[in-house]
Structure formats: structure tokens, C-alpha cells
Amino acid sequence: AAALSDNFAANKGKLPWPVESGLIVSYFGKQKNADMERITEENDGMIFGTRKSGTVKAVFDGEVRKVFSIPGAGFVVMIQHGQYYTNYVGLQNPGVKVLQKVRTGQSIGTARNNEDESMGVIEVQVYKGGALQNANQWFKSR
Numbered sequence: 001a002a003a004l005s006d007n008f009a010a011n012k013g014k015l016p017w018p019v020e021s022g023l024i025v026s027y028f029g030k031q032k033n034a035d036m037e038r039i040t041e042e043n044d045g046m047i048f049g050t051r052k053s054g055t056v057k058a059v060f061d062g063e064v065r066k067v068f069s070i071p072g073a074g075f076v077v078m079i080q081h082g083q084y085y086t087n088y089v090g091l092q093n094p095g096v097k098v099l100q101k102v103r104t105g106q107s108i109g110t111a112r113n114n115e116d117e118s119m120g121v122i123e124v125q126v127y128k129g130g131a132l133q134n135a136n137q138w139f140k141s142r
Helices: 002-010
Strands: 023-026 029-032 040-043 046-050 055-057 062-070 074-081 084-094 107-113 120-128
Touching: 002 074, 002 084, 062 084, 074 107
Parallel strands: none
Antiparallel strands: 023 046, 029 040, 046 120, 055 107, 062 074, 074 084, 084 107, 084 120, 107 120
């Protein structure tokens, strides 16, 4: 577990995107709402857009710790990487089970489509233990 944590930490700023192609819809932290300028939203992770029902991939080797549903928001898959965790929020169909080992780039499910059905979206959160991390600092830029 310690080696996996060290390897995960060494990849800060280098993690691959959880989608094959797409764009960043929203960043971690306080963001202005795209439709209502006076409204701000607080994001616990980075939100990636991809093709409708696009494949979502693990961003690092690990073990699936939880798979659960949030009514109205799809499924969440939590993957442990030593003392770090990545949460994939908004899956349409999870493709992994609890205690399953996953590899970097392995499909873990499909992205839920956004409200107007124009694209698939997935939020990825990063935690160290129980402490939420700034996901903007973990993913490589394209």
C-alpha cells in the first residue's frame, strides 16, 4: 500500500484523463455557472466531457472499494491507490465490482449524459485519506 501511495503521489500533475477524448467542463473549486453569471458552484473534482455514453477509465492502478448509486446523479466508483482515492461520480453503467483490481486505462464504466444529452460527463475527485485534494493539480494538461 505504501509503494502504491508513493507511486500515486509521484504522478501528481501527470495522471491521464479518465476519458479518451473530450474537454474539461469545469474545474475543482468555486466556479461561475456557465448559464447564470451571478451563481457560483463548488466542485469537489474536475468534470470532464466526452462523447455520449463514453467510456470512463481508471486513472491509476488500484482496487475498487465502493460502487454505489446517488439518486438522480448516477453511480459512483471509488478506487483506492494506497492512501489515495479517486472517485468517479456520474457513471451511467459501472463496469467494475468491489474488491476488483484495476489498471491504469482500464474501463470502469460509461459516462452519464448531461442534462441536454449533448455529451457524456464524469466528475473525478481525488482524496488523500479523508482529505479532499485539488483535482486541478493532479491531471496532465492536453
